[in-house]
Amino acid sequence: GGGGPxxxxxxxxxxxxxxxxxxxxxxxxxxxxxxxTYLAASRLPxxxxxxALADLAARRVSAATFDPSRxxxxxxxLAWEGPARLAGPLTSQAxxxxxxxARLYFQPLDxxxxxxxxxxxxxxxxxxxxRRRAGLRPVGLEVFFLLDGAGAGASLVxxxxxxxxxxxxxxxxxxxAARDAxxxxxxxxxxxxxxxxxxxxxxPSSSASTSAMFEDPSxxxxxxxxxxxxxxxxxxxxxxxxxxxxxSFADVSQYPVVPWVLSDWTxxxxxxxxxxxxxxxxxxxxxxxxxxLATFKERMAHMGGSGPGGGGPGxxxxxxxxxxxxxxxxxxxxxxxxxxxAAPAHMLxxxxxxxxxxxxxxxxxxxAWASAAGSPADVKELIPExxxxxxxxxxxxxxxxxxxxxDGRPVDDVALPPWSGGDPSAFLAAHRAALESPRASANxxxxxDLVFGFKARGPAALAADNLFHPLTYEDALPADLEAAFPxxxxxxxxxxxxxxxGQCPRQLFTEPHPRRTVCPAWEKEGxxxxxxxxxxxxxxxxxxxxxxxxxxxxxxxEGxxxxSDGGAAxxxxxxGVGPDGLAALDxxxxxxxxxxxxxxxxxxxxxxxxxxxxxxxxxxxxxxAAPTAAPSARG
Numbered sequence: 001g002g003g004g005p006x007x008x009x010x011x012x013x014x015x016x017x018x019x020x021x022x023x024x025x026x027x028x029x030x031x032x033x034x035x036x037t038y039l040a041a042s043r044l045p046x047x048x049x050x051x052a053l054a055d056l057a058a059r060r061v062s063a064a065t066f067d068p069s070r071x072x073x074x075x076x077x078l079a080w081e082g083p084a085r086l087a088g089p090l091t092s093q094a095x096x097x098x099x100x101x102a103r104l105y106f107q108p109l110d111x112x113x114x115x116x117x118x119x120x121x122x123x124x125x126x127x128x129x130x131r132r133r134a135g136l137r138p139v140g141l142e143v144f145f146l147l148d149g150a151g152a153g154a155s156l157v158x159x160x161x162x163x164x165x166x167x168x169x170x171x172x173x174x175x176x177a178a179r180d181a182x183x184x185x186x187x188x189x190x191x192x193x194x195x196x197x198x199x200x201x202x203x204p205s206s207s208a209s210t211s212a213m214f215e216d217p218s219x220x221x222x223x224x225x226x227x228x229x230x231x232x233x234x235x236x237x238x239x240x241x242x243x244x245x246x247x248s249f250a251d252v253s254q255y256p257v258v259p260w261v262l263s264d265w266t267x268x269x270x271x272x273x274x275x276x277x278x279x280x281x282x283x284x285x286x287x288x289x290x291x292x293l294a295t296f297k298e299r300m301a302h303m304g305g306s307g308p309g310g311g312g313p314g315x316x317x318x319x320x321x322x323x324x325x326x327x328x329x330x331x332x333x334x335x336x337x338x339x340x341x342a343a344p345a346h347m348l349x350x351x352x353x354x355x356x357x358x359x360x361x362x363x364x365x366x367x368a369w370a371s372a373a374g375s376p377a378d379v380k381e382l383i384p385e386x387x388x389x390x391x392x393x394x395x396x397x398x399x400x401x402x403x404x405x406x407d408g409r410p411v412d413d414v415a416l417p418p419w420s421g422g423d424p425s426a427f428l429a430a431h432r433a434a435l436e437s438p439r440a441s442a443n444x445x446x447x448x449d450l451v452f453g454f455k456a457r458g459p460a461a462l463a464a465d466n467l468f469h470p471l472t473y474e475d476a477l478p479a480d481l482e483a484a485f486p487x488x489x490x491x492x493x494x495x496x497x498x499x500x501x502g503q504c505p506r507q508l509f510t511e512p513h514p515r516r517t518v519c520p521a522w523e524k525e526g527x528x529x530x531x532x533x534x535x536x537x538x539x540x541x542x543x544x545x546x547x548x549x550x551x552x553x554x555x556x557x558e559g560x561x562x563x564s565d566g567g568a569a570x571x572x573x574x575x576g577v578g579p580d581g582l583a584a585l586d587x588x589x590x591x592x593x594x595x596x597x598x599x600x601x602x603x604x605x606x607x608x609x610x611x612x613x614x615x616x617x618x619x620x621x622x623x624x625a626a627p628t629a630a631p632s633a634r635g
Contacts, residue, residue, distance in 0.1 A: 051488040057094065066098040066107055070118040076100035080185035082178055086119075087134065087170040089252050089346045090332065097171060099185045101192065104143065106169070121145060121169075123189050127547045131183060133246050133254070133506075134172040135498050136477050139179050142248055143186070144168045144547050167544040170250040220244055220508060222557045230518030231556040234435050234444055235387050239549045241452050242384075245505035246474075249546065252332040252346065253499045258382050259447045260285070261440045262431070263373070265366035270419035270430055272437045282446040285372050286325050286379040287465040295376060296324045300467075324467045325379055328502025329451075334380040337362050341414075342385075342393040344400055358403035364415035365427075381451075384545070387432045391424030436522035445513040453509035471497055472504045 023031060041052040066081045068074075077100055084097035086106055095108040105120045125146045132140030145167055173179040227237040235258070242256035249256065264270060264277040271277055280288060287293045303322035328334075336347045340355065340362055347355060355361065362368060371378045385393050394414040396402070402411035413424075420427035434440060449455040455464040457473060470476055477498070478484040485491045 047487075047489045050492065054488060061094050061109060064096055064107075064109060066096045066105065067118070070105065070107060070120075071100065072103055072120060076102045079189055080182055082182065083174060084178075084182070085172045087140070087172055087251065089250075089343070090349045092172070097182060099182065099189060101189055104186065106171075123186075123193055126186070126190055128550060129183060129186060129190075130243065130248075131179070132170065132248060132251070133474060133503075134251075135495050136471075136474055136503060137481070138176045139173045140170060140251075141173070141179050141183050141186075142168055142170045142250060146547065166250075168248075168250055168546060170248060219557075223553050224514065226553070226556040228514050228517050230516070230520045232553065233520075233522075234441060234516075235384070235432065236549055236552050238444075239384060239545060240553050241448065241508060242505065243546060243549065245452055245508055247505055252335045254503055254505075255330060255332075255335045256384050257330040257451065257505070258384050258387060258435075259444075259451075260369065260372065260382055262434050263369070264419075265369050265417040268418045270417075270434070272434055272439065275439065278434075278439055278443075279373075281440070281443040282450075284325075284379065284450050284464070284466045285329060285381060288373045292374060292376055293324075293465060297465075300324050321470045322467075323469045324465060326469055327377055327379055328468055328472055328504075329379055329381040330383075331502035332500055334502075335383060337380075338383050338385065339393050340402070341396050341398070341400065344398065355400075355402055358405045358411045361402055361411050362414060363405070363409075363411050366415070366417055386428070387435050389425065389428055389432075391428055394424040394427070433522055436519075438519045441516045441519040445515050448509070448513045452505055452507065453513050454507075454511055456504060456507050468504060469501070472502050474504065474506055 037056065038053075041049055041056065043049075044052055061083045064083070066078075068078070079099045079101060081096060081098040084095065084106070086093045086095060086108070093108050093110075095106055098105040098107065101123075103120045103122055104126065105118055107118045111117050121143075126143055127146040128144040130142045130144070131138065132142050134140040171182070173182060223232070223237070223240055226232050227234075232240075238258050239256060242258075247254050247256045259281060260279050261281065262270075262277060263279045264274075267277075286296060300322045332350060336343065336350055337356075340347045344355070372380050394416070396412045404410050416422055416424065416427045420430060450464060450466050454460050455466050461467050471494070477494070481491060481494075485494060
């Protein structure tokens with residue numbers, strides 16, 4: 001040993017590389033000015049460089065135009081054309097969106113995929129439209145495409161080269177006005193076609209009617225009435241609320257969110273008749289542990305100020321207002337935490353080309369619950385995949401090298417609770433049965449109040465220990481972001497925080513949500529005798545659920561079988577977690593005609609009519625008053 005020479009990485013002395021380019025599609029004179037401009041920008045300090053590059057990109061986008069030679073039929077009439085971005089998981093591609101009387105086109109500014117210069121889809125195969133938010137701003141538009149057939153194996157209708165390879169496309173626009181102009185042109189084109197295609201389990205009857213469900217308070221109230229009366233499964237209703245509140249499978253920053261319903265992850269047998277098996281749905285995840293909640297409250301008490309305008313706690317327009325939870329129940333990191341095995345490329349993109357540390361990866365359902373219920377840095381809820389039938393996100397089918405934890409255990413397939421017998425499919429089936437169980441049905445409205453309802457924000461959120469960082473709420477940002485934050489570095493930091501640290505869904509209800517009055521019996525396959533959206537499309541991409549859910553909801557509201565018809569209903573049990581408990585609710589026929597007639601009523605009348613249709617006998621207390629749907633808020 002001692003001071004002998006040691007091996008060191010070699011550092012070969014090579015001459016600087018010389019790059020030679022050929023320009024088959026452009027002249028040197030056209031390329032050199034841009035090359036010099038970008039070279040100059042690259043030598044600026046970081047903040048100035050980012051601003052210069054953003055300005056150059058904006059100029060390029062505004063100067064671009066749609067190439068009419070890319071039309072599938074030169075006889076098509078152009079109805080709208082303008083700048084837009086095609087959003088994907090953690091990506092965004094600039095380009096031009098064009099809408100004709102026959103097709104929807106997207107011409108990317110740079111054909112990064114190298115396959116086709118323009119993507120297009122027939123308007124006849126557009127199933128629905130939904131206004132969306134992007135970075136808390138109302139500038140998004142999601143377009144859903146009809147599937148060829150329903151159920152397992154469904155795929156997009158064959159189209160000429162360049163069709164989208166997924167069930168929806170999410171676009172963002174420079175402003176709300178541009179988004180609304182594009183949405184209007186697309187809606188008029190669909191109306192001129194007369195229909196959005198054939199109705200099926202994977203396609204609603206028309207894009208106009210299904211789009212209205214997202215934004216019309218009376219339609220949302222009618223869906224609530226159908227769920228309360230047992231015409232929709234719990235999962236279908238939760239998925240619908242997510243869609244109506246702006247959540248999308250195409251956006252990991254606003255991915256659909258569903259609750260943990262169980263707290264028993266250690267027993268050899270899962271007893272769904274035991275109240276101790278279930279999580280308290282009246283409390284947010286951060287409030288399940290009294291000790292942890294006390295720590296959150298102590299921290300909030302030491303936060304100063306109430307923010308601009310004196311909004312105080314619970315008012316998200318005050319961007320420096322105190323808050324309980326600095327982390328969120330749903331954000332890109334949490335979504336990809338669950339999906340690391342099913343979507344490893346997205347995790348690699350989020351983590352800069354490598355997986356997270358093995359001890360921070362999703363390795364055990366029980367450990368994930370313990371963290372979310374007790375860790376001071378974790379309050380995450382679940383994603384819909386936990387209640388579907390595809391177990392791929394629980395199994396390391398690709399043999400990913402996820403590393404070893406500090407105790408030496410390799411991270412491979414997810415460790416499941418003992419009551420599942422180690423079978424991922426059995427776990428998902430039992431977990432779905434728990435969600436659809438009478439006890440979960442009796443208390444699900446409490447969770448809806450916290451995430452989509454009157455306890456989601458304001459003084460009620462503060463009283464319910466449900467207060468998140470102000471920048472997670474939909475009206476946290478000013479309408480004119482550039483005027484409020486002239487420094488592009490400040491805007492960039494704000495946009496990163498909004499997109500990566502969680503966003504609350506749009507508030508759908510401003511009064512307490514009604515309880516469920518009928519709980520249809522749940523069967524392992526296909527729901528309770530009917531074919532629910534979440535059962536019929538369980539083997540397809542989760543993103544394909546959107547139209548299936550809308551079709552199921554339409555059937556339930558308008559008189560079809562929906563997802564809960566044909567099974568024997570059971571009473572929703574007493575013993576709720578609220579201070580007053582839950583009244584004993586008796587079983588009523590699923591085919592209640594009053595529910596069907598309520599579908600055309602207003603928000604309050606619709607739910608009141610459903611409550612009356614499903615009311616218990618005179619000896620039992622009646623359900624609470626109907627909630628008031630929040631005013632329609634585009635985006």
